[in-house]
Amino acid sequence: MDLQYDAKKVEKLAQEYWNQHKTFEVDENNPGDKFYCLCMFPYPSGNIHMGHVRNYSIGDAIVRYQKMLGKNVLQPMGWDAFGLPAENAAIKNKTHPAKWTYKNIANMKKQLQAMGYGYDWSRELATCDPNYYKWEQWLFLRLYEKGLAYKKNSVVNWDPVDKTVLANEQVINGRGWRSDALVEKKEISQWFLKITEYADELLAELDGMTGWPEQVRTMQKNWIGKSTGAKINFGIVNSQNTIEVFTTRADTLFGCTYIALAPDHEFAKQAAKQDNKINAFLEKCKLSSTAEADFSTAEKEGIETNIKAVNPLTGDLLPVWIANYILSSYGTGAIMAVPAHDERDYQFAKKYNLPIKQIIEYSNETQMSIKDGPLTNRGVLINSSKYNGLTSEIAAQEIVNDLKILGSGSKSISYRLRDWGVSRQRYWGAPIPIIYCHNCDIVPVPDKDLPVVLPDNFEFSDNPKVLETLPEFYNVKCPKCGNDAVRETDTFDTFFESSWYYARFACRDQENSMLDKRVDYWAPIDLYIGGIEHAILHLLYARFFHKIMRDVGILKSNEPFARLFTQGMVLKDGSKMSKSKGNVVDPQDYIDKYGSDTLRLFIMFSAPPELSLEWSDTGVEAAHRFIKKLWLIVKKHVDCGIVTEKNIPGNLNSIQMDLRRKLHETLAKVTDNMESRFAFNTVIAAIMELLNAYNKFNIQSQTDKIISQEVMDTVVLMLSPIIPHVSHTLWQSLGHKKAIVNELWPTVDKKALLKETMEMSVQIDGKLRASLEVPSNADRNTIETEVLLLEKIKKHLTNKSVKKIIIVPGKLVNIVSV
Ligand SMILES: [Zn+2]
Numbered sequence: 154m155d156l157q158y159d160a161k162k163v164e165k166l167a168q169e170y171w172n173q174h175k176t177f178e179v180d181e182n183n184p185g186d187k188f189y190c191l192c193m194f195p196y197p198s199g200n201i202h203m204g205h206v207r208n209y210s211i212g213d214a215i216v217r218y219q220k221m222l223g224k225n226v227l228q229p230m231g232w233d234a235f236g237l238p239a240e241n242a243a244i245k246n247k248t249h250p251a252k253w254t255y256k257n258i259a260n261m262k263k264q265l266q267a268m269g270y271g272y273d274w275s276r277e278l279a280t281c282d283p284n285y286y287k288w289e290q291w292l293f294l295r296l297y298e299k300g301l302a303y304k305k306n307s308v309v310n311w312d313p314v315d316k317t318v319l320a321n322e323q324v325i326n327g328r329g330w331r332s333d334a335l336v337e338k339k340e341i342s343q344w345f346l347k348i349t350e351y352a353d354e355l356l357a358e359l360d361g362m363t364g365w366p367e368q369v370r371t372m373q374k375n376w377i378g379k380s381t382g383a384k385i386n387f388g389i390v391n392s393q394n395t396i397e398v399f400t401t402r403a404d405t406l407f408g409c410t411y412i413a414l415a416p417d418h419e420f421a422k423q424a425a426k427q428d429n430k431i432n433a434f435l436e437k438c439k440l441s442s443t444a445e446a447d448f449s450t451a452e453k454e455g456i457e458t459n460i461k462a463v464n465p466l467t468g469d470l471l472p473v474w475i476a477n478y479i480l481s482s483y484g485t486g487a488i489m490a491v492p493a494h495d496e497r498d499y500q501f502a503k504k505y506n507l508p509i510k511q512i513i514e515y516s517n518e519t520q521m522s523i524k525d526g527p528l529t530n531r532g533v534l535i536n537s538s539k540y541n542g543l544t545s546e547i548a549a550q551e552i553v554n555d556l557k558i559l560g561s562g563s564k565s566i567s568y569r570l571r572d573w574g575v576s577r578q579r580y581w582g583a584p585i586p587i588i589y590c591h592n593c594d595i596v597p598v599p600d601k602d603l604p605v606v607l608p609d610n611f612e613f614s615d616n617p618k619v620l621e622t623l624p625e626f627y628n629v630k631c632p633k634c635g636n637d638a639v640r641e642t643d644t645f646d647t648f649f650e651s652s653w654y655y656a657r658f659a660c661r662d663q664e665n666s667m668l669d670k671r672v673d674y675w676a677p678i679d680l681y682i683g684g685i686e687h688a689i690l691h692l693l694y695a696r697f698f699h700k701i702m703r704d705v706g707i708l709k710s711n712e713p714f715a716r717l718f719t720q721g722m723v724l725k726d727g728s729k730m731s732k733s734k735g736n737v738v739d740p741q742d743y744i745d746k747y748g749s750d751t752l753r754l755f756i757m758f759s760a761p762p763e764l765s766l767e768w769s770d771t772g773v774e775a776a777h778r779f780i781k782k783l784w785l786i787v788k789k790h791v792d793c794g795i796v797t798e799k800n801i802p803g804n805l806n807s808i809q810m811d812l813r814r815k816l817h818e819t820l821a822k823v824t825d826n827m828e829s830r831f832a833f834n835t836v837i838a839a840i841m842e843l844l845n846a847y848n849k850f851n852i853q854s855q856t857d858k859i860i861s862q863e864v865m866d867t868v869v870l871m872l873s874p875i876i877p878h879v880s881h882t883l884w885q886s887l888g889h890k891k892a893i894v895n896e897l898w899p900t901v902d903k904k905a906l907l908k909e910t911m912e913m914s915v916q917i918d919g920k921l922r923a924s925l926e927v928p929s930n931a932d933r934n935t936i937e938t939e940v941l942l943l944e945k946i947k948k949h950l951t952n953k954s955v956k957k958i959i960i961v962p963g964k965l966v967n968i969v970s971v
Pocket of ligand 1: 632
């Protein structure tokens, strides 16, 4: 054993061992229960960052622990390789996005390998590989056949800098998430996936998903936003048309004082054609974002039309307004405004002097009046004719029933979730497999012609719509009629690729189908680890894709991720590391200087994994010192002589018993944390405390040596998921032939946990049959229970029953049988 810890030497040895023995390459026929652990795959930006190191070190520790439990463990890795940064970097560096991307992948792979993560590299995939995106093109065509993929004109968030459509979630405070440019509205024709068709299932299953953080489940619930209510039709004076509104408060129908339309509601557009002021207002609305967060905070603005609507129950004539706070995509894009009982309607009515009519009574406790603000709680109805005196709940039911009889309304459910617009007007993405023909309109690319490969043999420039400039790409013959036709030149949103990669890892080498039966062995994923920022979009889309893959018949489970863990961020000087702040710490520098075990140890020790971690160079140095110290402690034991004897003698002195108790208490605590809570910081602290106790232990006798060996073995086993390289070498130095990565996790010796124990003879009808070891303070009940659990006693009591048990304290138990 070397005198000192040499990180470079140790890490090279361990990594060579894992590579040569293909330690982390698994197949479905390996023994043991399966455990599929996946960390969210990286975007190949060029270098791994500390966020990756944290995410992947947590995943790797869990994987190595689960492997030590004897499970068949899969941990794959790949590259989320499409996306805008590649195009921007290619323009900047005068290269091609593919070239830039593959170069980055090669570099980052080297870095991940230097960290020694236990990946099954035989399953590595990059989403920009035609062999990968071929299958999502295939899936898209199945969705098109089912009517779950469709094309429509829609108003989109347009990022004028990146020249692309943004999803609402990619608009932050009215600006593009990447470019930070003010987002505009634009109407274009786009492909959509009907995620709303699955809204109910996506929502209903969240309740049973107890392996997910409560916070994430709540975020998804809110995002799907199910509201139960009613659709009500308001007639229009001098017209056959009606305005349909959706409301969750049918009980407030008598308090409606105006109707409000979304700016892109059909009637609003019609009104704009006859009125310049209205037209100008609609144009102004187009400049604001469609993101909901901005909706709630924006100043309420509106304009009155010359349309008059009729309340179907009261016959009241109501003015019809166009208002910027109405979302065209929620409900019907029109609302019945009840200012007395709705916050936004109240603000709007105050601003434009519209009537406010109270129809819910204040309870006795509240001294408020409607002048102070809207009363948004449910209550008892007033000013509502025959519904007066009813509670909101009952009134809503009766009003909807009466509207139904009149043919003016019905119960309805509305979702906040909208269909997923997947078209992107960019080059670096998977081509959408559609052809447009003058004769045949929309024609899907036949399966046999997949993949539609993204062309790469041209000079890449800053033209955002590259594919439109490549006739050799877009000119095709129509697969149906053979006439000249053109390809779709939009590409898929990159969330498309990340929605199913976890499933492809199960059968990455399958050339004939998107998935095969191996996915039913590995799915659902036992543990998925990534940042909380993916709580909604990525995780919701992946759940949606899992269900559509199930319904297309290529996998069986309902949900992709049984358990989800969201790790915290890595901060420097209290803020997120970013190039613009100049506070980025490069993992490579630390791997080079201290080795990857030090980096892993620091990351895992410095904070509970779900919380933010503050970067600290002194913390890194302390982690490095700990490993060096551990090396010396093991060396001291080894120099004393390795012991192969595993049986702990029975007659220990109190010092020996204390150390063993400490050891097994630590092991119990560590096991619990590795199993479920993932509090690695606690794990490491407990092991450090154990080593402090061990350092006070003097090795004098052979029994001391046996115990010392037990402590050293167990410590190294417990640390091996966290600092696997040094553990690999230390394990060999401790005299073991088998590599530590293939060893089993140690088990807690429950006897060692007992404080003082005593031995009692156990007799049946006066004959000595067994002996019993119990804590010296064990009470009568404990002794009776323990005695009857002894195998020898059970055997002798077959076909007999116990009449009574006599206990002579500290000495003897006699069972009297009949
Ligand atoms: Zn055709």
